Amino acid sequence: MKRVLTRVFAVDEDATSSATERELRRLANDLLDPDRPGDFNQAMMELGALVCTPNTPHCDRCALQAVCRAHATGTEEEYPVTPESDPIPHHDIAVGLVFSDDGDEVLIQRRPDEGLLGGLWEFPGGKQEDEESMEAACRREVREELGIEVTVEDPFYTLSHAYSHFKITLHAFRCRVAHGTPEAREGQPFQWIGLDELDDYAFPRANRRLIEELERRQTEPSLFDTPSGDDPA
Template identity: 40%
Template sequence: MSSTSATPDRQIIHVAAGALVDPDGRVLIARRPPGVHQGGLWEFPGGKLEPGEAPSQGLARELHEELGIQVRRFRPLIRVHHDYGDRHVRLDVYRVDAFEGDPVGREGQPLAWVRPDDMDAAGFPAADRPIISALRLPSRYLITGDDPRDPAAFAARLDRALAAGIRIVQLRAHALSDRDYGRLAERLYPICRAAGARLLLNRDWSRDPALAATLPGDGVHLSARMLQRLQTRPVAADRLVGASCHSAAELALAQRLQLDYALLSPVLPTRSHPGAATLGWAGFSALVEPVGLPVYALGGLGPQHLAISHASGAQGIAAISGLWSADAEGGVGAVGG
């Protein structure tokens, strides 16, 4: 995956694409015809924008022309820049949750409804692969808070968050010893599994790199400091790995290492860091623009910020206090590490 800016001698192709999601969570994909660029691979329906056409307008036009449907409800999912050498593709991708009509391949293209977890990234153009990652991740990312030294209360609070729809959890408990952290992970992992949620482990893996492989979980989360020490992706492709980022350089490193996601903070003021400089939504959007991986907004956020996060290029929001209980109102979060 490359996200370098296009140069004047390279063709720039601006594309709008849609990830149509059905009530069962399956996504519509179409096979590219043979004899064209990336022919024979699967893709998300869409096409090139016309001169002066907004991406959302191009999305509606292309999906009607290709599939015979009328788009009714959609939101930004991810923007991807990819350099194929002879051309630079900019993909504005939207998640489409409501449409009228039954999709058919009006240009003769084969169609299939596939769950994101069942998609084989090798069967898609390289530019489409971050889209698969974005479809596999939820919009709300919970970072655990409060005192983890009361495991029963901690697990009960997690239960409430899962009941409220949380499907990805970062176990952040730096005050615990490795032994106590491992015990807590063993207690929480089956709770997350039963709810269909993923549990990510946040420790200082540099102290004991082998520890991650011995603990139950679906992947690891790295601090910005740990990210900067890496030369290669630290875990296998079948486990998630993400990192906390605070700059364009850190986001670029996360992308180069082929991480699955990043957290970018602080977006808004937080109770834990009063007076600290913040990115604001404009600053967040500017940093995320060239990054070809899902990025969560973090810092001072709650569920009420989901819509603006999506409009600003985010996968969604990450939070501690804004998501840590089922009745959380949001609005005040903490900066993860």
């Protein structure tokens, strides 16, 4: 009924506000047939459900077409007016694939049990800060989480991934330890593991895609420089 009224009267105020809802109730009361209020309400609801549909309303078979202001101006689908939905937040995430000197092992750490992706293993990393390059973000995050300085050798892979309330672009870099010994700066378990052991640990989906790429390049080393992918989901 709200959709029908905002279109017929071209109500261009936020239809979710209480002031507009009061105005719509007033309009509906003015139109109401006092002798058959039930039939009127039923007819309006059926009109909204079957004729004045959200997309592509069937104005050609609508009894209100002659008085409908939205139809007169061809703006039916602009009503009801609602506040623009917030854009989904997006974060750029730097990730360090920190390899051992012989290149056979990589550093992983376990997320806290509470919170998003709780208890899963991951490669160290985190959000890029303002005015920070992705490489600098990678070095900082590894330093903050594991207390080591790393040399960022080259970009490894970039991928997009969507969670329910935000999206990320994950930028992974191959790194080596420049100096220091890893320690759990945030109390998280961490360990060096062989590349052939990665499938034995539970990782979030985005990290799992990095592992798939690692495995692919181990078998197809000539493809090492293919540095990006989008989330198929």
